[in-house]
Amino acid sequence: MRLTVLGKSPSWQDADGACSGYLLEEGDTCLLVDCGNGVFSKLRRYRDYGAVDAVVISHLHADHFLDLVPFSYALTYAPKRQPVPIQRWPGDPAPRKPRLICPPGSRETFRTIVGTWGNDDLIENAFELEEYAVNDKPQVGSLTIEFTNVPHFTETFALKFHSSANGGGWLAYGADSSPNEDVVEFARGADLLMIEATLPRPERTGMRGHLTPREAGEHAKAAGVKSVLLTHMSDEMDELWARREAEAGFGDRVHIATEGAVFNI
Numbered sequence: 001m002r003l004t005v006l007g008k009s010p011s012w013q014d015a016d017g018a019c020s021g022y023l024l025e026e027g028d029t030c031l032l033v034d035c036g037n038g039v040f041s042k043l044r045r046y047r048d049y050g051a052v053d054a055v056v057i058s059h060l061h062a063d064h065f066l067d068l069v070p071f072s073y074a075l076t077y078a079p080k081r082q083p084v085p086i087q088r089w090p091g092d093p094a095p096r097k098p099r100l101i102c103p104p105g106s107r108e109t110f111r112t113i114v115g116t117w118g119n120d121d122l123i124e125n126a127f128e129l130e131e132y133a134v135n136d137k138p139q140v141g142s143l144t145i146e147f148t149n150v151p152h153f154t155e156t157f158a159l160k161f162h163s164s165a166n167g168g169g170w171l172a173y174g175a176d177s178s179p180n181e182d183v184v185e186f187a188r189g190a191d192l193l194m195i196e197a198t199l200p201r202p203e204r205t206g207m208r209g210h211l212t213p214r215e216a217g218e219h220a221k222a223a224g225v226k227s228v229l230l231t232h233m234s235d236e237m238d239e240l241w242a243r244r245e246a247e248a249g250f251g252d253r254v255h256i257a258t259e260g261a262v263f264n265i
Helices: 041-042 066-077 107-117 122-126 180-188 212-225 239-250
Strands: 001-009 021-026 029-035 052-056 099-102 128-131 143-150 156-163 170-173 192-196 227-233 262-264
Touching: 001 041, 021 041, 029 041, 029 156, 041 066, 066 107, 066 122, 107 122, 107 128, 143 180, 156 180, 180 212, 192 212, 212 227, 212 239, 227 239
Parallel strands: 029 052, 052 099, 099 128, 170 192, 192 227
Antiparallel strands: 001 021, 001 262, 021 029, 143 156, 156 170
16 A cells, blocks of 8 residues: 655645645555645646546545545546547546545535535536445445544544555544544554644644644554654644654654655555
């Protein structure tokens, strides 16, 4: 299983960056995990977007799904996706639709957003949309996906990706969350835990929704994971400070997500 970081920014993009988006590949299987602002253009550096088998969305915040809009336009209107020959493209009378595996309520949310400019069914026509429940275990090629709820400002799911090949390695993705035991138990023993480390300090008022680098490291240590990758971090955060904080919490070396970084699991 190979993980490529397409975007790792929090809800505001890095300079020339992208929000949450990760390409997971194994053999012929190609899965996009989250599709935030800027991710679609990054995806095109690595794969033909029409060859993506599925997109899975962790929660319905814009920085995790908003680039489904340009992705949908490409799947609908791109010259190479048309049923008849256009310019150098031979024509495809039945272009393949990727699966869109998304949280409960996604269809209504997507229709509300694209419906504001009169294109209600743009996303659901471009993809094979399926809303998951927390106990579902969809299979995409050689990969099995599992879910658990984690505390955030909206209904949010951490994700597991199990491989049926290469000895059964697996990845856990914490999505966005406040400090919690759910992600610790869910990720226990993972080969790699990809976990957010958004905040330089805990929220001062209101409910919590994100982790600091030290908290991310502490969660990874409690879960007993083999390796940890910090993500959802702004380029405005001091990377050396974040690494020191996370390693103090984890008790070992940590990885910091950068766009284009590749991890073999």
